[in-house]
Amino acid sequence: MGLIQKVHDGYVHGRRVHVLADHLAELLPSDASVLDVGCGDGLLASLIQQQRPGITLTGIDVLEREKTHIPVRPFDGQRIPLPDDSVDVVMFVDVLHHTEDPMILLREAVRVARRGVLIKDHTRDGLLAGPRLRFMDYVGNAHHGVVLPYNYWPGDRWRSAFQELELAVRVWRDTLRLYPGPADWIFGSSLHFVAQLELSQVTASQHSVRD
Template structure:
């Protein structure tokens, strides 16, 4: 592993962004909900969400980078290994920009969810922000884990909304934020909750 990979893995050992993320995600998940975390990565979001026992969180991913005691289920990246409407809610946290077929992934997540899908994504807008985004995404993901694909496409907040609408998953709100960790404040992020009832009926 090269220098960039060692730096990326060093960052990944610290809970420097998961706790603020969980505080932004939790309001969209009523107590007692069953939650599917798709593309769970190190499973730290799943661990934090399930820590107080008010949520039952299932983690799935296409590779195993789990650094917690949360059970991780691997799948083929095509069809989630669950029946229709298996979970109250699902999470796509910094996942869609890595997906080769993000439209198919959104529709598959809608299939297994009864109520809410919460999408959290990077949303660089300017040329400079997109350069920072690509550099940090490469460092924190692909350089640290060569089985994590490089980011495929940057979208700003408006483009994410349009993309989700094109998948039949119009967000009910748009919340922009910048990460607490200083280097990631160089570009914005967005929380996009989707009502599955509205998505499936629309």
């Protein structure tokens, strides 16, 4: 596992962060205020900001770090410490599968966001999807002390959650090319997705009434 860890940290992780930054930067609206939930050290958010300088990114995380690339506040992992309708977009990047119930944070995102939600996560669909996802999760996160409940939803469960929360799917991408060469055939395929979600007109109007 030591060699695998070195390869992951030295090559795979760096490529993955830059590829993700490209996908996410493209899907954020102009001049938006964005909250990155579970942002870690904020490296990904800072790369997005470099591509889209008009966007303002701040973060929250359950683990406090001495140095971060963007402003980061601590939170308890369940309630977003912001008022209703306080940011344009809430972003989750490989965060929700680390929770016991992703709906808790998704509901919080709908409460806090004025315009929409942007998600990068996994789908437990396809041959041996569960074991492949657990392996990736362990290699990438175990040594950082990240909680690993391995709570991966299939695609249908994600879509039913979005419907329940009245979030319209504007973009759904499941070909992200996160890994180099043959590794992407095994650990890429359709195990990953990015979803750009928009608050429904009903939800948005309810937010306007509260304002």
